Amino acid sequence: xxxxxxxxxxxxxxxxxxxxxxxxxxxxxxxxxxxxxxxxxxxxxxxxxxxxxxxxxxxxxxxxxxxxxxxxxxxxxxxxxxxxxxxxxxxxxxxxxxxxxxxxxxxxxxxxxxxxxxxxxxxxxxxxxxxxxxxxxxxxxxxxxxxxxxxxxxxxxxxxxxxxxxxxxxxxxxxxxxxxxxxxxxxxxxxxxxxxxxxxxxxxxxxxxxxxxxxxxxxxxxxxxxxxxxxxxxxxxxxxxxxxxxxx
Amino acid sequence: xxxxxxxxxxxxxxxxxxxxxxxxxxxxxxxxxxxxxxxxxxxxxxxxxxxxxxxxxxxxxxxxxxxxxxxxxxxxxxxxxxxxxxxxxxxxxxxxxxxxxxxxxxxxxxxxxxxxxxxxxxxxxxxxxxxxxxxxxxxxxxxxxxxxxxxxxxxxxxxxxxxxxxx
Numbered sequence: 001x002x003x004x005x006x007x008x009x010x011x012x013x014x015x016x017x018x019x020x021x022x023x024x025x026x027x028x029x030x031x032x033x034x035x036x037x038x039x040x041x042x043x044x045x046x047x048x049x050x051x052x053x054x055x056x057x058x059x060x061x062x063x064x065x066x067x068x069x070x071x072x073x074x075x076x077x078x079x080x081x082x083x084x085x086x087x088x089x090x091x092x093x094x095x096x097x098x099x100x101x102x103x104x105x106x107x108x109x110x111x112x113x114x115x116x117x118x119x120x121x122x123x124x125x126x127x128x129x130x131x132x133x134x135x136x137x138x139x140x141x142x143x144x145x146x147x148x149x150x151x152x153x154x155x156x157x158x159x160x161x162x163x164x165x166x167x168x169x170x171x172x173x174x175x176x177x178x179x180x181x182x183x184x185x186x187x188x189x190x191x192x193x194x195x196x197x198x199x200x201x202x203x204x205x206x207x208x209x210x211x212x213x214x215x216x217x218x219x220x221x222x223x224x225x226x227x228x229x230x231x232x233x234x235x236x237x238x239x240x241x242x243x244x245x246x247x248x
Numbered sequence: 249x250x251x252x253x254x255x256x257x258x259x260x261x262x263x264x265x266x267x268x269x270x271x272x273x274x275x276x277x278x279x280x281x282x283x284x285x286x287x288x289x290x291x292x293x294x295x296x297x298x299x300x301x302x303x304x305x306x307x308x309x310x311x312x313x314x315x316x317x318x319x320x321x322x323x324x325x326x327x328x329x330x331x332x333x334x335x336x337x338x339x340x341x342x343x344x345x346x347x348x349x350x351x352x353x354x355x356x357x358x359x360x361x362x363x364x365x366x367x368x369x370x371x372x373x374x375x376x377x378x379x380x381x382x383x384x385x386x387x388x389x390x391x392x393x394x395x396x397x398x399x400x401x402x403x404x405x406x407x408x409x410x411x412x413x414x415x
Binding site: 005006009010012013029032033036039040173174175176177178179180204205207216218220223225227229231232236237238239242243244 | 333
């Protein structure tokens with residue numbers, strides 16, 4: 001499956017307007033940004049596989065202990081297909097670390113958790129979850145319902161994969177005038193190409209730096225195509241500096 | 249090389265069937281289009297409702313790298329849509345990085361499709377044998393100067409219809 005993030009954000013924007021809230025407290029905006037955070041940090045395919053666990057009827061490979069499940073992650077797997085395991089009844093989806101492609105497990109919450117949990121350790125996230133549950137009463141179509149569900153699972157995915165702090169620092173930097181930090185820095189193109197070809201599932205959407213220049217990592221799981229595309233400099237964009245927001 | 253090489257007289261009423269053996273052997277033959285009417289009408293219907301399915305390749309190759317630079321230039325000049333931050337902000341840059349990477353990948357994909365052009369049927373047959381996994385219904389292949397569309401792709405068998413049969 002693939003995710004149309006722009007369409008999803010449009011729906012969340014409309015629902016936010018319908019719910020109404022004072023400026024600065026738009027909790028559905030946090031949910032919309034969660035989708036963008038996942039995309040732009042190279043976690044898109046991990047998230048797609050996580051989502052697949054909710055729609056797949058098939059039963060995952062079961063293990064009695066976490067050690068057995070961890071050992072199974074060392075076995076060869078096809079990175080184009082989603083994988084999941086179960087450890088004593090709890091389901092996990094298999095993700096690939098963005099940096100080296102090491103496989104890791106992301107816990108799949110059960111139905112009760114999806115409808116009731118509050119995460120006291122992450123107030124921002126639990127507020128966003130509450131707002132999404134509230135928003136699901138305002139959806140007009142099956143597509144809108146799916147968008148709200150996907151955004152809800154995006155928040156859970158960030159929590160379960162231990163990225164809450166990274167997400168919060170992304171939110172804090174959002175309006176600053178700083179360039180995104182690269183995932184990795186390489187001295188030469190050759191080193192970067194070696195990394196890209198050795199990665200079992202390159203983090204599509206992440207940025208790396210090669211000899212001081214910014215590059216995007218592109219990976220198509222359908223065709224297996226892997227690319228490093230250099231991002232244009234300000235001069236190439238005919239800009240002398242980053243644009244200012246003076247037209248509002 | 250003759251441009252009409254391997255093409256039958258009644259080509260506009262025929263489809264090209266390619267059969268691939270397990271040992272790499274390839275045979276191809278023409279069949280009356282009427283035998284494949286179901287596949288043809290399914291594809292006609294799907295292209296009528298979803299114009300994005302069949303992509304007719306333009307003759308001019310696209311420059312994906314230049315398009316990527318243009319994409320960033322345009323994107324950075326506009327205020328990003330909800331939920332991104334102000335113009336020139338971190339959120340704006342991330343938005344454009346994502347958007348233009350998507351467009352770049354889509355451009356590369358189309359460029360690959362545009363390269364599916366062969367001087368003769370047997371060259372096309374050989375390429376299709378080696379890329380059976382990637383071939384999808386709706387893929388355009390140009391062979392011997394004629395544009396074909398894949399109407400059926402299964403294990404060891406690919407069926408191509410001249411594009412005119414779909415119009």
